[in-house]
Amino acid sequence: MKETAFLQSEPGARVESTSDLSELSISERSIRMPVLFFFGSGVFWLVIASIFYLLSSAQIHVPTAWWTFPGIPWLSFGRSHPVFLNCYVYGWATCSGIGTGIWLLSRFSAPPLRSPWFLIIAGVLWNIGMTTGVLSILAGSTTGRELLEFPPETAFILFLGLAMVSLWAVTIILNRKPGTTYVSQWYLLGAFLWFAWLYATANFALGFAPVPGAAQPAINWWYVGGLVDLWLTPIALATAYYLIPKLVGRPIYSYRLALLGFWGLALFGGWTGMTHLIGGPLPAWMITASIVAKVLMLIPVLAVGANFHLTMKGHFGGLRDNHGLRFIVTGTVIYTAYAFAGSIISTRSIAQFTQFTFVTVIQNQLGLFGFYSMILFGAVYYIVPRLLKREWLFHKLIEAHFWLLVVGLGLLLLDLTIGGLIQGFGLEDPQVPMIAVNDLLEPFLAIQNFTALLLVAANLGFAMAFTLILLISTPARQRRVAIEQSNEASENTEAEVSVA
Amino acid sequence: MSSTHEDQVEEAGPESDEQFQKTGSEQSSSAGRSEPAQEVPEPEQGPIPIWLIGVIGLGIFWAGAYLFSFSGGFKADVFDFEPKYGAEGGGAKGAPDPKVVGKALFSSNCVTCHQATGLGVPGQYPPLAGSEVELGDATNHLIAIVLKGLQGPVVVEGKPFNNAMQAWEAQYTDSQLAAILTYVRSDWGNSAPPISADMVKQIRAEFKDRKEQWTWPEIEKMPPKNLTGGAPPAAPAGQQKPGTPASGSQPPASNSQPQPAAANAQTTQPPPQSQPPAPTPAPATAP
Amino acid sequence: MNKINGLFFGVFFLFGISWLGLVAYPYLTFAGLRQSKDDATGALAPQGNPGTATQGARVYAANGCFYCHSQYIRGEDEGNDIARKWGTRRTVPRDYMFDQQVFLGTSRLGADLSNVGVRQTDPQWFYRILYNPHTMSHQVSMPAYRWLFETREIQGQPSADAVKLEGVIAPPSGYEVVPTADGKALVQYLLSLKKNYPLPEAPEATE
Numbered sequence: 001m002k003e004t005a006f007l008q009s010e011p012g013a014r015v016e017s018t019s020d021l022s023e024l025s026i027s028e029r030s031i032r033m034p035v036l037f038f039f040g041s042g043v044f045w046l047v048i049a050s051i052f053y054l055l056s057s058a059q060i061h062v063p064t065a066w067w068t069f070p071g072i073p074w075l076s077f078g079r080s081h082p083v084f085l086n087c088y089v090y091g092w093a094t095c096s097g098i099g100t101g102i103w104l105l106s107r108f109s110a111p112p113l114r115s116p117w118f119l120i121i122a123g124v125l126w127n128i129g130m131t132t133g134v135l136s137i138l139a140g141s142t143t144g145r146e147l148l149e150f151p152p153e154t155a156f157i158l159f160l161g162l163a164m165v166s167l168w169a170v171t172i173i174l175n176r177k178p179g180t181t182y183v184s185q186w187y188l189l190g191a192f193l194w195f196a197w198l199y200a201t202a203n204f205a206l207g208f209a210p211v212p213g214a215a216q217p218a219i220n221w222w223y224v225g226g227l228v229d230l231w232l233t234p235i236a237l238a239t240a241y242y243l244i245p246k247l248v249g250r251p252i253y254s255y256r257l258a259l260l261g262f263w264g265l266a267l268f269g270g271w272t273g274m275t276h277l278i279g280g281p282l283p284a285w286m287i288t289a290s291i292v293a294k295v296l297m298l299i300p301v302l303a304v305g306a307n308f309h310l311t312m313k314g315h316f317g318g319l320r321d322n323h324g325l326r327f328i329v330t331g332t333v334i335y336t337a338y339a340f341a342g343s344i345i346s347t348r349s350i351a352q353f354t355q356f357t358f359v360t361v362i363q364n365q366l367g368l369f370g371f372y373s374m375i376l377f378g379a380v381y382y383i384v385p386r387l388l389k390r391e392w393l394f395h396k397l398i399e400a401h402f403w404l405l406v407v408g409l410g411l412l413l414l415d416l417t418i419g420g421l422i423q424g425f426g427l428e429d430p431q432v433p434m435i436a437v438n439d440l441l442e443p444f445l446a447i448q449n450f451t452a453l454l455l456v457a458a459n460l461g462f463a464m465a466f467t468l469i470l471l472i473s474t475p476a477r478q479r480r481v482a483i484e485q486s487n488e489a490s491e492n493t494e495a496e497v498s499v500a
Numbered sequence: 501m502s503s504t505h506e507d508q509v510e511e512a513g514p515e516s517d518e519q520f521q522k523t524g525s526e527q528s529s530s531a532g533r534s535e536p537a538q539e540v541p542e543p544e545q546g547p548i549p550i551w552l553i554g555v556i557g558l559g560i561f562w563a564g565a566y567l568f569s570f571s572g573g574f575k576a577d578v579f580d581f582e583p584k585y586g587a588e589g590g591g592a593k594g595a596p597d598p599k600v601v602g603k604a605l606f607s608s609n610c611v612t613c614h615q616a617t618g619l620g621v622p623g624q625y626p627p628l629a630g631s632e633v634e635l636g637d638a639t640n641h642l643i644a645i646v647l648k649g650l651q652g653p654v655v656v657e658g659k660p661f662n663n664a665m666q667a668w669e670a671q672y673t674d675s676q677l678a679a680i681l682t683y684v685r686s687d688w689g690n691s692a693p694p695i696s697a698d699m700v701k702q703i704r705a706e707f708k709d710r711k712e713q714w715t716w717p718e719i720e721k722m723p724p725k726n727l728t729g730g731a732p733p734a735a736p737a738g739q740q741k742p743g744t745p746a747s748g749s750q751p752p753a754s755n756s757q758p759q760p761a762a763a764n765a766q767t768t769q770p771p772p773q774s775q776p777p778a779p780t781p782a783p784a785t786a787p
Numbered sequence: 788m789n790k791i792n793g794l795f796f797g798v799f800f801l802f803g804i805s806w807l808g809l810v811a812y813p814y815l816t817f818a819g820l821r822q823s824k825d826d827a828t829g830a831l832a833p834q835g836n837p838g839t840a841t842q843g844a845r846v847y848a849a850n851g852c853f854y855c856h857s858q859y860i861r862g863e864d865e866g867n868d869i870a871r872k873w874g875t876r877r878t879v880p881r882d883y884m885f886d887q888q889v890f891l892g893t894s895r896l897g898a899d900l901s902n903v904g905v906r907q908t909d910p911q912w913f914y915r916i917l918y919n920p921h922t923m924s925h926q927v928s929m930p931a932y933r934w935l936f937e938t939r940e941i942q943g944q945p946s947a948d949a950v951k952l953e954g955v956i957a958p959p960s961g962y963e964v965v966p967t968a969d970g971k972a973l974v975q976y977l978l979s980l981k982k983n984y985p986l987p988e989a990p991e992a993t994e
Contacts, residue, residue, distance in 0.1 A: 077854070144888045189795065213889065217891045242540055245541065255545055256548050266801040285572060296560075438896075580862045
């Protein structure tokens with residue numbers, strides 16, 4: 001039973017042959033290659049990011065240990081850290097997000113692609129950009145701006161790929177048949193439009209025609225705030241809005257809450273960036289506006305959280321069997337908690353103590369590793385078997401992935417929150433010298449190093465599962481799966497008719 | 501948007517039923533399908549929970565209050581969240597006590613050698629507490645040393661020192677140096693009249709061509725001058741202040757311009773009290 | 788009007804407002820900044836950076852120094868940076884008006900560097916710290932930037948900027964450790980980090 005939980009074919013579909021891909025709808029067939037290409041790229045960059053994450057975690061813990069490669073410039077912390085972050089955000093997160101976005105859009109529209117090559121070229125451009133960008137950072141040729149470290153030439157290549165995908169996505173959504181647009185489509189329209197705009201503006205204003213002075217950090221952090229709130233968040237929410245009702249078999253609880261959640265995000269999401277620069281050399285109103293937007297972001301977050309919760313109410317049992325659902329629901333729960341925490345630490349009185357500390361680090365990591373990645377893992381676990389008509393091997397691996405992630409994140413949360421607060425109070429006390437603050441942090445950095453191991457193991461497990469399903473397919477297994485699938489399909493059909 | 505919502509409600513009704521039916525009905529063979537079913541039913545019409553409406557109300561109220569209290573009037577040159585005295589922003593804070601300013605400046609640099617206690621390091625760095633150079637009337641010596649530095653053997657409070665003090669004229673402006681010296685002359689039991697930015701300016705101009713540090717014999721040879729001129733340092737240049745604190749019992753010189761110590765009136769030696777007296781009707785100096 | 792158009796315009800314009808406020812506004816406002824002139828000394832503030840300092844900023848970026856060091860001082864009401872002697876006043880946009888790369892930073896694993904050029908005026912101090920950060924303490928997260936230096940044979944006289952090292956890390960006798968061009972540029976940049984000149988919009992702290 002567990003094995004079939006991944007696959008919910010279109011109820012009513014007839015499955016005859018097994019490895020025959022003709023049961024994929026035309027639209028699924030057309031986007032199959034691009035989606036798998038983006039997923040594959042995402043997994044590749046996840047592995048690279050994980051390696052550098054482990055390295056950079058070790059390096060701030062014991063910078064002189066031989067296994068942190070001291071003395072080698074291109075592996076030093078100042079380069080391994082941005083490589084990790086950029087590979088994670090622009091490699092794993094963006095590629096898997098684009099892949100999921102493409103797949104989701106294909107569920108709502110007529111055959112979206114005559115030929116898959118347009119999107120695959122976009123993907124290739126993206127990967128070329130990523131590779132040159134990573135090599136540039138390692139060589140020391142960076143822009144010195146957080147999350148915009150790739151040199152302008154690289155950013156241009158990346159933007160070309162992104163523009164191609166965004167153009168396709170926005171056209172698809174705008175050209176759909178008149179009628180209702182589903183919630184996920186709103187978020188995807190927003191995501192693709194906003195990210196292209198953000199990326200173009202930030203790289204132009206900072207890379208090609210740089211503005212000297214304090215406008216730079218303002219634009220930089222506007223971009224980073226938008227990257228998280230207006231690219232990663234909407235992609236993840238679009239995924240959750242589609243897959244939760246699908247996997248639970250119930251419609252979303254409230255249309256109005258969905259509206260509130262979306263428009264709240266659209267209104268406040270672009271303003272939250274300056275909360276990273278509280279006390280900085282910017283007019284007070286800009287920072288205050290950001291704090292207000294960040295706190296008011298709680299409204300759409302709570303709306304979305306309530307919506308999902310009320311949709312799932314009474315059906316949490318599904319989490320036991322269905323891996324995809326488990327990842328996605330965990331992700332949405334983390335979303336509410338992480339957004340809440342984010343709003344709290346943005347207020348000035350708390351920010352005074354948490355600003356330059358590990359509390360901001362764990363906040364970002366919770367959003368990236370917890371909220372976003374959990375949902376996207378769930379999406380990949382759901383989508384890939386459908387496209388390949390194969391089953392995941394080794395369910396234990398997927399269980400291990402989940403639990404390693406959850407335990408690792410939980411430990412990291414405790415560790416960096418406590419450590420960060422200690423650091424913050426130390427920094428704010430003028431009597432405590434910096435050396436003493438560093439000494440206090442040492443055990444927390446050690447735990448963080450250990451937690452990095454757990455998280456990296458989780459990610460590598462995922463990568464292995466993905467590689468295995470790509471490479472291995474056993475016909476006998478497929479036949480059995482397909483038969484069970486069609487049985488379940490007819491059961492579902494009866495169930496849904498009775499619900500309606 | 502509300503009209504859109506209305507439309508949605510109407511369309512959602514029949515369509516969502518249709519889509520529910522679609523799942524049961526024959527979707528025909530998936531291979532031949534040209535239009536994929538959405539497969540996900542439309543959202544239902546659940547109401548927004550009351551508590552969330554409460555949160556929204558509270559949020560809007562708080563946001564408005566916060567936004568308008570802490571935005572400094574939405575000006576481009578207000579950076580502090582809480583401007584004092586309700587003035588236009590973080591700019592006008594009232595004339596800060598020069599000794600406080602001087603102490604801050606002293607603590608950022610001079611303490612490295614002369615120590616926060618002003619006692620220096622025996623055998624290495626001379627003390628400033630009770631030092632005759634600090635407190636004496638030869639204020640030109642004192643200012644010259646700070647501007648150009650001092651090297652070689654020197655005896656301070658009976659103890660010999662032989663070190664090098666760097667020149668500080670490039671690091672600090674006249675008003676900053678005046679604040680530092682005023683502070684030094686008033687702490688650790690020292691009690692000597694304040695130094696003004698004008699005095700520093702005079703000495704800076706007098707020795708502007710000199711590049712090397714002084715040696716003590718050179719200083720001794722310099723005829724001692726008890727400089728006068730200008731009011732004691734108040735705030736750094738260019739700042740709007742309610743008024744410069746005057747020295748001694750002299751009536752304050754014309755001090756409505758935003759420049760410190762630009763007074764033309766030659767004030768005589770101020771009485772040996774450390775506080776810049778504030779019997780002027782100017783608003784209170786910052787605490 | 789088609790609902791999808793409503794969606795598109797909403798998405799476009801709501802975001803456009805934030806673009807106006809956080810991109811266009813600072814761009815336009817800070818583009819018009821001018822130096823301030825001290826009436827007492829005629830000094831202009833801030834001063835532009837000399838060439839080596841600008842090169843040094845690139846070395847600073849390349850080595851990711853800004854991931855652990857911040858470069859701005861918060862006002863008295865917002866933090867205790869001034870009490871910590873990291874500066875005498877808060878930093879304002881004019882402080883950065885000549886910087887091609889502004890490294891405000893968001894992490895203080897290491898000290899704030901806005902005024903490090905005021906606190907430390909001796910290049911030797913910087914060279915020592917960069918070569919071996921553990922002179923500060925055994926438990927610092929800062930890596931040793933040995934590639935900013937080279938160890939070479941002493942030719943005749945020791946070089947003027949040879950780093951004075953003692954103990955285990957000192958070079959073998961007959962050799963000296965000298966900063967490379969990158970190392971020198973970086974230190975010139977760090978020495979130029981001073982924000983203690985007065986500005987009218989940022990009064991000195993009064994605590």
